[in-house]
Amino acid sequence: MDPSALSTLRAVRAHGGVTAAAAVRHLTPSAVSQQLATLQREVGVALTERAGRGVRLTPAGHALADAALDVAVALERARAACDAFVASPGGTVTVSAFSSGAELLLPGLLGRVAALGGVTVECADEDVAQDRFVALTDRFDLVVAHRPDGGVGWGADVVVEPLLREPLDVAVPSDHPLAAGGSVAPGDLVDLPWIAVREGFPVARVLDELTVRTGVEPRVVHRINDFHVVEALVAAGHGVSLLPRFTTRAGPGSGLRLLPLRDVRAGRLVEVLLRPDRARRVAVQRVLTELRALAADVAASTS
Template sequence: MDVRRLRLLRELADRGTVTAVAKAMSYTPSAVSQQIRALQAEVGVTLTEPSGRGLRLTDAGRMLAARADEVLAALDRAQAELDAYRSTPRGTVRVALFPSGSLLLLPGLLRRMAAVEHVALECRDVDMVPSEVPALAADFDVVVAHRDDRAQPFDEERLEITPLLREPLDVALPLGHRLAGEQRVELTELVDEPWVSVGVGFPVDDVLRSLAIRTGTRPKVVQRINDFRVIEALVADGFGVALLPRYTADNPRLVLRPLADVRAGRNVEAVSRRGAAERPAVRLVLDVLLEEAARVAG
């Protein structure tokens, strides 16, 4: 049933004449009559009958007008709630983060958002490569992703990108390593070292491979582990060296040293579907992520 026609029927029950309804609703009387007839055709029951020069409701018409009150009230409540969604943050925001991004940003995000009423976060860590991010953005409101400095940016025609921070990548060495006392380390000084890296295609490994191309070295990768905490433990126990993100690594048995004359880092970005940030709750989450990223990089 057409809601506008239900509203006209309700008005007819309240105002008594087609002319009065037309005046109140800014219709012509013939348009009101036409819409009432169309409603009768929709429901397949006679809703009005002649009364002198006008119309009056049948028993079925009076019943439907009474039920129309319930329908219109429910629609008004729904509209009020939608208006609230447009103007104030509320509802559930689904967030996917790459695992070390979760370590970096998620505790602060949850802490800041805990004070916000009417907004719930559903967060999930996802071991993602950049090519998987567009598909994830279809399933989540916000995807916190990372990519190599030299990687192609995400498609801004389909996605909205909010840069959060650039995290430098340092060489992680065990305590007592021959280069641990240096302020900076040349990649060529590590040619003979065993490397512990992440899976092929993940941003940190992309950085290592691109640096190898630039310097003409060929790092000997002996283990591939995606969990940075495990990589830290392996390096600390002397099983190799690694590139690790500066703000995330915190093993006290490691020494982090920047690479000399080479810019190595990963870009951490919040990716969302086009238009998703128009929803106040999503916009708020993006703003809070920016605040937390500024604190981390601070």
């Protein structure tokens, strides 16, 4: 069996169809269909079936997709065995991160990796809903993702490497009555206008917790995911928001103040996701080691 075709089968399952898999695999939909047809002839059993206007994997297709992961891991293990005899195994490693995580980590990561020699990092910002981060591991070697405190994990299909926990603070205008205090409680925030992220993004979970604690649903007046835009709106007096502590510009002259939220565990876990096969690449592990060290430095400097 062609390992490339096996990877395509896995992509069809992970992304829900031929067209989406083709985009991830940089193939045409026709090429994806041809690979699936070839695999099906080789195994002698149907691997896909019609589902509305698309296709889905049959039980046999799911079984082969599971086995395909083992094949991919074995191939990367073999490559890693050879890399062990190279003084400084190199190559290109692709890294994605959500926007504020990219701001926090990518500049330092690029500097650290440049000092290694032999490894090239290609970066992208991918700010997606929480349930879409795992799918990014088909496109990138390392995916910097975030999820709320106490939120569900990422599942068994990916390797998860914890990096750090970042508190989420309540941002208010610097001339707001609450700005004079050192922190705020959920009851202090009832009836205030909120600038929130879109539904499905990790920060939104804290607002759900505020509803539970106060019995009053926060009054959301704007939904904006770009935290720098949110900073500007808060500073101009257009609402309050939850913002990440490490990257929010809340110093003198910023027009806003960050206040820790009492009685609610308000934070997000920043983690790296990667496919088990890509985790075997020595170059990927070298970059991951630098990312872990960088995150440890960030956590130590902000504690």
